[in-house]
Amino acid sequence: xxxxxxxxxxxxxxxxxxxxxxxxxxxxxxxxxxxxxxxxxxxxxxxxxxxxxxxxxxxxxxxxxxxxxxxxxxxxxxxxxxxxxxxxxxxxxxxxxxxxxxxxxxxxxxxxxxxxxxxxxxxxxxxxxxxxxxxxxxxxxxxxxxxxxxxxxxxxxxxxxxxxxxxxxxxxxxxxxxxxxxxxxxxxxxxxxxxxxxxxxxxxxxxxxxxxxxxxxxxxxxxxxxxxxxxxxxxxxxxxxxxxxxxxxxxx
Numbered sequence: 608x609x610x611x612x613x614x615x616x617x618x619x620x621x622x623x624x625x626x627x628x629x630x631x632x633x634x635x636x637x638x639x640x641x642x643x644x645x646x647x648x649x650x651x652x653x654x655x656x657x658x659x660x661x662x663x664x665x666x667x668x669x670x671x672x673x674x675x676x677x678x679x680x681x682x683x684x685x686x687x688x689x690x691x692x693x694x695x696x697x698x699x700x701x702x703x704x705x706x707x708x709x710x711x712x713x714x715x716x717x718x719x720x721x722x723x724x725x726x727x728x729x730x731x732x733x734x735x736x737x738x739x740x741x742x743x744x745x746x747x748x749x750x751x752x753x754x755x756x757x758x759x760x761x762x763x764x765x766x767x768x769x770x771x772x773x774x775x776x777x778x779x780x781x782x783x784x785x786x787x788x789x790x791x792x793x794x795x796x797x798x799x800x801x802x803x804x805x806x807x808x809x810x811x812x813x814x815x816x817x818x819x820x821x822x823x824x825x826x827x828x829x830x831x832x833x834x835x836x837x838x839x840x841x842x843x844x845x846x847x848x849x850x851x852x853x854x855x856x857x858x859x
Contacts, residue, residue, distance in 0.1 A: 681845065763839035
């Protein structure tokens, strides 16, 4: 069983063309995740209720975010549609989530993963070539989140993480309306009998009044190579979804 406390190995192999300071999972050499960098992704069916897992106020660092699925780019994947994301205040809280989810998952089809953040939150305003519209959080526009869960091709994890950090995240943040990005790595798949979660995830926040037009722009950039692809990205196991985002108090 993978420990919730995740420490990246300080010694990494150096591959040609990849800086030695980049570890296998995208963090720096010797980078250690603190408990406050743990987040929980909980997928559930609407009939199961919002997340179906609640924690005492002392166990979470902020209000949870309940997300409603708007567009599923990978509908063939049998992952429950509704998503709740919240930060965990301690590793003991993460263990409590694991116990609760394992108890309730069979009856509610809840899929839960504990992830650690990879690096800091990245803002479009710091990306060269990002549009001015992406530099401001326009509250008049709808708030959506693009959630992508994915795996690297076996044996190509370092190339995958280098591409994600230095190419893919900046490319996506150049799409008008995209505001920020945060990457995550799975440290514990709490409900593996329900669904095997991909090892990596990314959350992009965006503001738009026309979500389908924004999605069309994203697809066009991918099709024309403006958003650069990577052979290290495993398309077959990837999950891509757009959610509407709002904060809900999931604390008792």
